[in-house]
Amino acid sequence: QVQLVESGGxxxxxxxxxxxxxxxxxxxxxxxxxxxxRQAPGKGLEWVAVIIYDGSxxxxxxxxxxxxxxxxxxxxxxxxxxxxxxxxEDTAVYYCAKGNSxxxxxxxxxxxxxxxxxxxx
Amino acid sequence: xIVLTQSPGTLSLSPGERAxxxxxxxxxxSTSYLAWxxxxxxxxxxxxxxxxxxxxxxxxxxxSGSGSGTDFTLTISRLEPExxxxxYCQQYGSSRMTFGQGTRLEIK
Numbered sequence: 001q002v003q004l005v006e007s008g009g010x011x012x013x014x015x016x017x018x019x020x021x022x023x024x025x026x027x028x029x030x031x032x033x034x035x036x037x038r039q040a041p042g043k044g045l046e047w048v049a050v051i052i053y054d055g056s057x058x059x060x061x062x063x064x065x066x067x068x069x070x071x072x073x074x075x076x077x078x079x080x081x082x083x084x085x086x087x088x089e090d091t092a093v094y095y096c097a098k099g100n101s102x103x104x105x106x107x108x109x110x111x112x113x114x115x116x117x118x119x120x121x
Numbered sequence: 122x123i124v125l126t127q128s129p130g131t132l133s134l135s136p137g138e139r140a141x142x143x144x145x146x147x148x149x150x151s152t153s154y155l156a157w158x159x160x161x162x163x164x165x166x167x168x169x170x171x172x173x174x175x176x177x178x179x180x181x182x183x184x185s186g187s188g189s190g191t192d193f194t195l196t197i198s199r200l201e202p203e204x205x206x207x208x209y210c211q212q213y214g215s216s217r218m219t220f221g222q223g224t225r226l227e228i229k
Contacts, residue, residue, distance in 0.1 A: 045158075045166065045209055045220040059216045062122075095165055105213050107156040109177060111165035 002026040002110055004096050009115030012086055022079040022096030022112055030054070030074035033099035035108055036081050038092035048094070049081065053102035064090075086119045093117075123148055123212050127221035133229040140197040142224050144210035149190045154214035157186055157195045160223075161206045169208075170195060200226075 008020040022034070036048040049060045049070040058070050069082040079096050093116050097108035124147040134140055144155070153173035158166040168177040170186035173193055183198040197204055205228050210221040 044223045045160075045211075047211075047218040047220065050218075061217065100171070104216060105154065105218075107168060107171040107211065107213055108158075108166075109168035109171075111167075113165055 002098060004098065004110065004112035006094065006096055006112045006115040009094065009117045011118045011120060013121050014087060014119055016086055017082070017084040018086065018117060020081040020083070020094055020096075020115060020117070022081075024077045024079065024096075024098070027098070029072075029077040031102055033101060033103050033106060034070075034072060034079045035097045035099055036070060036079075037095045037097055037108065037111070038090075039095070039114075040089075040092045043092075046092075050099065050104045051079070052104055057104060059104050083117070086117075088119050091117060091119050122217045123150065123215055123219055125210055125212060125219055125221035127208075127210060127224045129224060130222075131225045131227060133227050134200055135229045136200050136202055138200050140200055140204070140226055142195040142208050142210075142226075144188075144193040144195070144221050146191040146193075146212060150193075150212045151214035153189050154212060155186075155188070155193050156211045156213065158209045158211065159204075159206045160209065166209065202228075 003025045005023045033052045035050045051058045051070045067085045071080045093114040095114045097111045100106040126145045128143045155173045157170040160166040174186045207223045
């Protein structure tokens, strides 16, 4: 079955960088758009970024544009989120999620279990 | 950016009752590109409905979605104990996908 497993979260100081990974299995990874969605503690869901099936197009939320970079390695079934210039407001559980098509628009199904990023000095 | 407003913020009902969730968009959602998710404490969200009215695989038929344009509804016909959770709508008709703020369904 489809499985998504995030890793790389932790505690990081403001202004520093962190890279999240999402290991995918159970489907043809190279055929689907992939997303990152985050959820601050006790808050709602916020879409962060999407990368289409071949990595040629990427879209970002305004809140992370210019600081975060989404990428993928189709040969290793892995999605990444490189986060730089981190701010306390980036503190959240970060989920990766599979899109329903190869492109950027779509619903998210399934989701990984999430990885917690805490930005604090 | 399309802003989604969900109401009510909290819904207090008993098992067996009907639950109705509203999601209103600040502008028309193209081609009914709207989804609903359920999230339980400590868990990732789960897809319930896509395309405004299509149930995802494995979702019981007591869940149904309707609406178009700017007004969408999720209905749970008869609440089961496992349905008490937070529900989110999401639009995917524009490159900047957005979620509503969520509706908490609690046991009365």
